[in-house]
Amino acid sequence: MLEERRLDVLRAIVEGFVLTNEPVGSRAVAERRQLRVSPATVRNDMAALEEEGYIVQPHTSAGRVPTDKGYRLFVDRLSTVKPMSVAERKAIETFLEGAVDLDDVVRRSVRLLAQLTRQVAVVQYPTLSRAEVRHVEVVAMTATRLLLVLITDRGRVEQRVVELSEPIADDDVSDLRRILGGALHGCRLVDVPAAVSELPDTCAPHLRRMLSGLVAVVLEVLVERPEERVILAGTANLTRSTLDFPHTLRPVLEALEEQVVLLRLLGSSNEPDTVTVRIGAENDVEGLQTTSIVSADYGFGGVGVLGPTRMDYPANIAAVRAVARYVGELLGP
Amino acid sequence: MLEERRLDVLRAIVEGFVLTNEPVGSRAVAERRQLRVSPATVRNDMAALEEEGYIVQPHTSAGRVPTDKGYRLFVDRLSTVKPMSVAERKAIETFLEGAVDLDDVVRRSVRLLAQLTRQVAVVQYPTLSRAEVRHVEVVAMTATRLLLVLITDRGRVEQRVVELSEPIADDDVSDLRRILGGALHGCRLVDVPAAVSELPDTCAPHLRRMLSGLVAVVLEVLVERPEERVILAGTANLTRSTLDFPHTLRPVLEALEEQVVLLRLLGSSNEPDTVTVRIGAENDVEGLQTTSIVSADYGFGGVGVLGPTRMDYPANIAAVRAVARYVGELLGP
């Protein structure tokens, strides 16, 4: 069914439409050199492609526009990833290596990605799940309020306030710190529950209640609430071509404010070094069904870009992959 | 010049325009009960108001629209702050009191404010400047890389990686921790420079270089880089009435991505319990000259909302003030 030339026609339509943002007609397609056929022939192919749902025409006597299905085929079989230029690679590198801490790395990456792709960029903070506890700190804020701080080996810091039912003495705070620290230091996150669950039973009686409170918070912070945060940049890019989102910009912005939604989108990029592309209605997320998402995993979280389905997939895939790699390297060791 | 009735006319125009988003004509104004005059009279007043720059007409034979100057007069002299309903106050309270930590307070406030006002909301993280150091922690990540963590009395945690030129022994890390901790514990932020500047000179010689490195970072984190962060919510509200931002949405979104810009906007709300309103071109910020900002200080930072100049000032002022108060209370003691 899908002969070579038909695919060429589809490719020409996708590339043309991405470039001009206008429906592509048979003549324009035929004028591409590689295709040495007449517009009439192209029309026949187009009719077939439309029949099979890869393209549509907005109205009779307009050119053709790719459907989600058409983009899908294009991405899967017709596009070759544009390699990034040396200059671009260099730019990525210098841009990211100036980062001073974890926050900075994440913020720089997301801005970088937004700039490279001219789309909305999303970067997830490194997830805790594979991290190791480097240090535990217990600080008394007031007599009945403790601050619990957990530091992981990747420089991530989690903090949480714990309210106590009764005042605590300074010495006891030190004890708690020592006990928790001893149990958790160097502990991998997955092993934390086992390491702390028995603690309250083995410590001095007067500390028992407080310690179990702290343990509960530790578990909540590290295990139950794997508070995954994402940040984004480049939302202004959504307005670049007003034509892409006639009056659907609203729901897109709304969806972007939902951290949970974004996490779901990034989350399903599974293996590192694999770029996932979700096109239009393939996103079951309300409001994002006119957008495409290109995402990848950097090892401890995801990065991605979001834009109109009419986007330059090869370029965006390349950029997302490159940034994911650099970030992964940067945060790895 | 500004007789009573003329001001009434201006008030009617502002209120009418905010309500309908359409230029207000003389008849509409005259039909407000309080004004017992004919449209013709109103027209005379309007001509005068236009003469003085409070209103303009988009084109001949259209109604009048307030100018920035008109809104300014309205805000300064004509509006009475709408008190918040009991239900609203209650809602604020219950919404905010569920917060578990500092991050949570900030995030909840910003969402709340966006919801209440249906505008873009901005909330600044509590600034460090009036805080006190509660605890200092030095953790070895690798032999040549330390993580410096500073905890303030308001639960804010600042962290920073420090690269060392030579490996450090565990014992030395403990020493550094003790020295820094002793010097800084309970220290008010403004006093930090004095407290640490002499430290390197008085400590053991082999620690001197590292300690001065750490001291430099402490100063940078706490003093030179008063890294003020803001977060925002409700950007989707900008699209509510497409009419407000015909094609000027772009620069607004761009400006909102600049933390520095937002900080400047919030920063100049000086005293607590005073609400600042900046209208249209009063904002010297590029791209925000078609927007208004209503902001207030909660004691350790600012909160505010941003929207089209055509906004319901009384309601927004009330909301911003209320949220600022609650947040201030929540973070105060």
Add this chain to the structure above:
DNA sequence: ACTTGGCACTCTGGGTGCCGGAGTGCCAAG
């Protein structure tokens, strides 16, 4: 000295009709 009704004027926005151009589908010939 203000207020008011009347009146002529201006401008927008929507509706209609018309045309050129782009693009198509189909058909018959190569």
Add this chain to the structure above:
DNA sequence: CTTGGCACTCCGGCACCCAGAGTGCCAAGT
């Protein structure tokens, strides 16, 4: 299977007109 030709459709822009809204001004009224 490909191709040129041809009739057809539809959009987009343009001109035009008209009703409606709103104004500014003037002269009369209080």
